[in-house]
Structure formats: structure tokens, C-alpha cells
Amino acid sequence: MALPSFNWWGKGSHKGTPVVVTMENPNWSMVELEAPSESDFQTSTVTQEKARGKNAKQLTWVLLLKAHRAAGCLTSVASTLFSLGSTIRRRVISGQTDNNDSTPSTENKTVKTRFYNCIKAFLWLSLLLLGFEIAAYFKGWHFGAPKLQLQYIFTAPFGVRDLFDGLYTRWVLIRVGYLAPPLQFLANVCIILFIVQSLDRLVLCLGCFWIRFKKIKPIPKQDAIVDLEENGFFPMVLVQIPMCNEKEVYQQSIAAVCNLDWPKSKILIQVLDDSDEPTTQLLIREEVHKWQQDGARIVYRHRVIRDGYKAGNLKSGMxxxxxxxYEFVAIFDADFQPAPDFLKRTIPHFKDNEDVGLVQARWSFVNKDENLLTRLQNVNLSFHFEVEQQVNGVFINFFGFNGTAGVWRIKALEESGGWLERTTVEDMDIAVRAHLHGWKFVFLNDVECQCELPESYEAYRKQQHRWHSGPMQLFRLCLPDIIRAKISMWKKFNMIFLFFLLRKLILPFYSFTLFCIILP
Structure with a gap:
């Protein structure tokens, strides 16, 4: 029995149900195929010419489909590249607008310029020496120990080698005799510091694991919760919002604080505005007036003389x-938005714990998935809160105050000397002095306060400069007080070696030495 002949492929008449394949690209022609009819399945002898015509049309149709798919891929690649270019351009533009940072700059412009010039000169020198190395590699220069003698270099006939060869030979001698030993010493020091820091991180991670395993968590006393929920006992709380030219975020922060779930008669909100722009001052003042009309107890304070920056601003508010x-003071930066139950979850930890001076909440970030920079910052800060702050809070009741999203007992601030304007890290300063006076700190890892991360490198650089420019100055000022303080030797060791030297000096030192000196 002969195979059925599908003559419907090459027929000129239109029979059966048509199947139309339409290309998305208008430059392509339409190909029309017809479904077979009943007569097409009748057995007959297939001629070689019709078979060839059918195969040719099938091949043409397949090639058209593949060409259409390839054209679609090229179009998608082009659109993806265009979108990527637009994103990069938008990121660059947003980074250039960060010069309008609201925080006053404490950088010395002359020192900053000289420092950057030194870095640029060092990088150019590194590139030049790298060029020498590449040229020597391709020319096959391999200097043995006898050829590196000073006598050989200066007595060899100079005409044998050109100027480039002579310069490279002298550079190898200088590198071996003068640069290699100190670089090797720095590399060994960095290895030792890396091991020390790794041990510190390992101990912190083991402590965090133990906290998770044992489910250790600061829990307020039951009668404190009963006083709030049933007896209606609410202590007086002062809330401070220090800000400076924060015209982008002032509305969100003021609204979040005014919506705190706390009796209106037991809370007072201070908006401490250090803005030097009249327009920003007017906008913030109008926002405060609007919430006053809604019944919130909120006041606006503006300093004409802005001494001490944030520390001076908080000091003037007190x-x-x-x-x-008031018994307690809660502090929120202008870009922080606390949850309505923030005070109800933090204030009870002070009840019947007269030695607790600070309750610190964790930060959460609303833009942590914005780009690669925010993701890396989220990883770094999550380790800081989840591991460092939590472990130190559970085992030694001391950690650095994060400057915001925390509640202080006003008595602890007063006994510790209040806000001082001697450094740019006023939050770390007050935490150290309070700990030396015997006050304990509580860190709540499950209480979060939302904020934003810097999305551009320029904003991130300025933030890191503010955070890291003052710890060593503070260490120099506090070292005599730490030595004379009436605390245990273990706490003194922890504060001097772990808190200051290891985490504030050693880590930045070996990171800078490794990535900016040894590797280049």
C-alpha cells in the first residue's frame, strides 16, 4: 500500500482550513498554509517534482521563522542595551546632584585636595610601572641575581642597551632593595590584622548563633506592659527630630512621629531645624503648623548660630x-520613619530597670534593592545590627549608640555630661561616657525603624566620611577617662581594644593598606 500523497501543499486551489502565520516585523511577507482536505489523503504516486517543491517550501518556511526569531533577538538586545545606557546615565546624573547634601561638611578643602592629588599621583606611578612590567615581559627580560648588582649596572657599556632598558634595570634594583622589604612587612602586618579581625568576627558570629539557638531576647517585665495596656500609665516622652536642609524627607518624618501611638498629653515633639535656606525653613514651619492644627503637640525650634552641628542642635533642644x-527622650533623624507602636515597644524596657540608660532599635531600609551599592550596604549594616549590636547588647550591655532610632533616659544623659560638641561622632561620645558612668544599654533586634540608604557613590562617600572621621579623636579624648573609670578590667579591655582599636582603627588601616598600597 502506497503512502498517502499530501498534494495539498503544492496545489493552487484553496481547499480546507487556512492557517496564517503573520510576522511581527512588517518587512517580512506573509506565508499562508492550508490544512489538508479529505481528497488529499487518497493514495497516489508522489512525483519527484512535487516532492521537491514541497520540501523547498517547507525549508523556506522554517528559514523564515528562524530569521524572524533572530531579528527578534537582535531587537531585544538593542532595547536592553538602550535601557542599560539610560539607567547608567540616570545614575550618573543623580550622583552629580548629591552636592546639595544637607549635612554641613566638616572637611578641610586644602587637605582633601592634597590627599586626592597624592592618590592620583600614586595611581599614575603605578600605571607607569605596570607599563614597564608589561614591556619587560614581552621583551623577555629575566634578571638573575648577579645582574642586579649595583656595580654591574653602572659599569656595563651603556651603548649595549637603550635608555628604556637602563631605566627598567634601575627600577628592578630599587624595587628589590628598597620597596620589596617594606611592602613585605606591610603584607605580613595585614595578614596578622586580618587574622585578629577574623577571630573577632568568628566570636561575634558564635555569639549570634548562641542567641538564636537559646532564643535569647530582651523582654520587658510583665507589669510594665500591664501598666501601659490596662492601667494607662504612660511616662512623659520628649521626641526630637534634628534636621538641616531636609526639604525632601521632612514631611515623612514629621508625619511618622506625629502618628506615634502615645497619649497626646504625654508626648512633646521638637523639630530642631538647623536649615540655612529660608525656603526650607518656611516649608518645615508650615508643616509643623499644620500638625499643630490637627492637635499634635509639636513645636518648631530654629537656631541662628549653628555651633556644634548635630550635637549643638540636640543640646539646644535639651x-x-x-x-x-519629661523622663525619656526619643531621637529620630529626618530620614527615619518610626512605626506607630515604636514607643510602646521600647519604653517598657525601662520599667523597674533603673540602670538602663538607652534602648536602641534596629534600622530597616526601604530602598535596599535599588542597586548594587544599596544591596552591599544592606549586607554590611545587617551584620552590624544583627551580629555586633545584638551580641554586645546581650552579653556586655554596651554598644555604640547609632545616633537615631533610640530612646534615652534623660537622667542618663545629664549624669554623663549631656551632648558635647568636641567631636563629629556625638552619638559614640555620649554612649562611651554613659557606659563609663555605669549605665546599661538594651538593643532590640525585632523593633525596626525605616530609613533610606545612599543610592549614589558620592552620597555614600560623604556618609562614610562623617561616620569614620571622629572615632580616633574620641579615643584620644576618652582614653584617660576609660583608664580611671570604676568598671571591670574586662569592660576596659573591651572598650579600648575591641570597640576602638580593632573595629575603628585596625579594620580601616589594613583595608586601606591592602587595597591602596600593597595591591597597586
Whole structure:
């Protein structure tokens, strides 16, 4: 029995159900195929010419489909590259607009310029020497120990080698005799510091694992929760929002603080505005007035003389006579938005714990998935809160105050000397002095306060400069007080070696030495 002949492929008449394949690209022609009819399945002898015509049309149709798919891929690649270029351009533009940073700059412009010039000169020198190395590699220069003698270099006939060869030979001698020993010494020092820091991180991670395994968590006393929920006992709380030219985020922060779930008669909100722009001052003042009309107890304070930056701003807010009526003070930066139950989850930890001076909450980031920079910052800061702050808070009741999203007992601030303007790290300063006076700190890893991460490198650089420019100055000022303090030797060792030297000096030192000196 002969195979059925599908003559419907090459027929000129239109029979059966048509199947139309339409190309998305209008430059392609339409190919029309017809479904077979009943007569097409009748057995007959297939001629060689019709078979060839059918195969040719099938091949043409397949090639058209593959060409259409390839054209679609090229179009998608082009659109993807265009979108990527637009994103890069937008990131660059957003990074250039970060010069309008609201935080006052404490950088010395002359020192900054000289420092950057030194870095540029060092990088150019590194590139030049790298060029020498590449040229020597391709020319096959391999200097043995006898050829590196000073006598050989200066007595060899100079005409044998050209100027480039002579310069490279002298560079190899200088590198072996003068650069290699100190670089090797620095490399060994970095290895030792890396091992020390790794051990510190290992101990912290083991402590965090133990906290998770044992489910250790600061829990307020039951009667403190009962006083809030049933007896209605709410202590007086002062809330401070220090800001400076924060015209982008002031509305969100003021709204979040005014919506805190706390009796209106037991809370007072201070908006401490250090803005030097009249337009920004007017906008913030109008926002405060709007919330006053809604019944919130909120006041606007503006300093004409901005001494001490944030420390001076907070100090001026504590200088008013009505502050004596309040027992606690909560501090939120202008880009932080606390949850409505923030005070109800932090204030109870002070109940019947008269030695607790600070309750610190964790930060959460609303833009942590914005780009690669924010993701890396999220990893770094998550380790800081999840591991460092939590472990130190559980085992030694001391950690650095993060400057915001925390509640202080006003008595602890006053006994520790209040806010001082001697450094740019006023939050670390007050935490160290409070700990030396015997106050304990509580870190709540499950209480979060939302904020934003810097999305451009320029904003990130300025933030890191503010955070890392003052710890060593503070260490120099606090070292005599730490030695004379009436605390245990273990706490003194922890504060001097672990808190200051290891985490504030050794880590930046070996990172800078490794990536900016040894590797180049």
C-alpha cells in the first residue's frame, strides 16, 4: 500500500482550513498554509517534482521563522542595551546632584585636595610601572641575581642597551632593595590584622548563633506592659527630630512621629531645624503648623548660630525649662520613619530597670534593592545590627549608640555630661561616657525603624566620611577617662581594644593598606 500523497501543499486551489502565520516585523511577507482536505489523503504516486517543491517550501518556511526569531533577538538586545545606557546615565546624573547634601561638611578643602592629588599621583606611578612590567615581559627580560648588582649596572657599556632598558634595570634594583622589604612587612602586618579581625568576627558570629539557638531576647517585665495596656500609665516622652536642609524627607518624618501611638498629653515633639535656606525653613514651619492644627503637640525650634552641628542642635533642644517634666527622650533623624507602636515597644524596657540608660532599635531600609551599592550596604549594616549590636547588647550591655532610632533616659544623659560638641561622632561620645558612668544599654533586634540608604557613590562617600572621621579623636579624648573609670578590667579591655582599636582603627588601616598600597 502506497503512502498517502499530501498534494495539498503544492496545489493552487484553496481547499480546507487556512492557517496564517503573520510576522511581527512588517518587512517580512506573509506565508499562508492550508490544512489538508479529505481528497488529499487518497493514495497516489508522489512525483519527484512535487516532492521537491514541497520540501523547498517547507525549508523556506522554517528559514523564515528562524530569521524572524533572530531579528527578534537582535531587537531585544538593542532595547536592553538602550535601557542599560539610560539607567547608567540616570545614575550618573543623580550622583552629580548629591552636592546639595544637607549635612554641613566638616572637611578641610586644602587637605582633601592634597590627599586626592597624592592618590592620583600614586595611581599614575603605578600605571607607569605596570607599563614597564608589561614591556619587560614581552621583551623577555629575566634578571638573575648577579645582574642586579649595583656595580654591574653602572659599569656595563651603556651603548649595549637603550635608555628604556637602563631605566627598567634601575627600577628592578630599587624595587628589590628598597620597596620589596617594606611592602613585605606591610603584607605580613595585614595578614596578622586580618587574622585578629577574623577571630573577632568568628566570636561575634558564635555569639549570634548562641542567641538564636537559646532564643535569647530582651523582654520587658510583665507589669510594665500591664501598666501601659490596662492601667494607662504612660511616662512623659520628649521626641526630637534634628534636621538641616531636609526639604525632601521632612514631611515623612514629621508625619511618622506625629502618628506615634502615645497619649497626646504625654508626648512633646521638637523639630530642631538647623536649615540655612529660608525656603526650607518656611516649608518645615508650615508643616509643623499644620500638625499643630490637627492637635499634635509639636513645636518648631530654629537656631541662628549653628555651633556644634548635630550635637549643638540636640543640646539646644535639651536646654528648655519644660524638658525637666519629661523622663525619656526619643531621637529620630529626618530620614527615619518610626512605626506607630515604636514607643510602646521600647519604653517598657525601662520599667523597674533603673540602670538602663538607652534602648536602641534596629534600622530597616526601604530602598535596599535599588542597586548594587544599596544591596552591599544592606549586607554590611545587617551584620552590624544583627551580629555586633545584638551580641554586645546581650552579653556586655554596651554598644555604640547609632545616633537615631533610640530612646534615652534623660537622667542618663545629664549624669554623663549631656551632648558635647568636641567631636563629629556625638552619638559614640555620649554612649562611651554613659557606659563609663555605669549605665546599661538594651538593643532590640525585632523593633525596626525605616530609613533610606545612599543610592549614589558620592552620597555614600560623604556618609562614610562623617561616620569614620571622629572615632580616633574620641579615643584620644576618652582614653584617660576609660583608664580611671570604676568598671571591670574586662569592660576596659573591651572598650579600648575591641570597640576602638580593632573595629575603628585596625579594620580601616589594613583595608586601606591592602587595597591602596600593597595591591597597586
Amino acid at each position: 536646654s528648655y525649662s519644660y524638658v525637666k517634666e
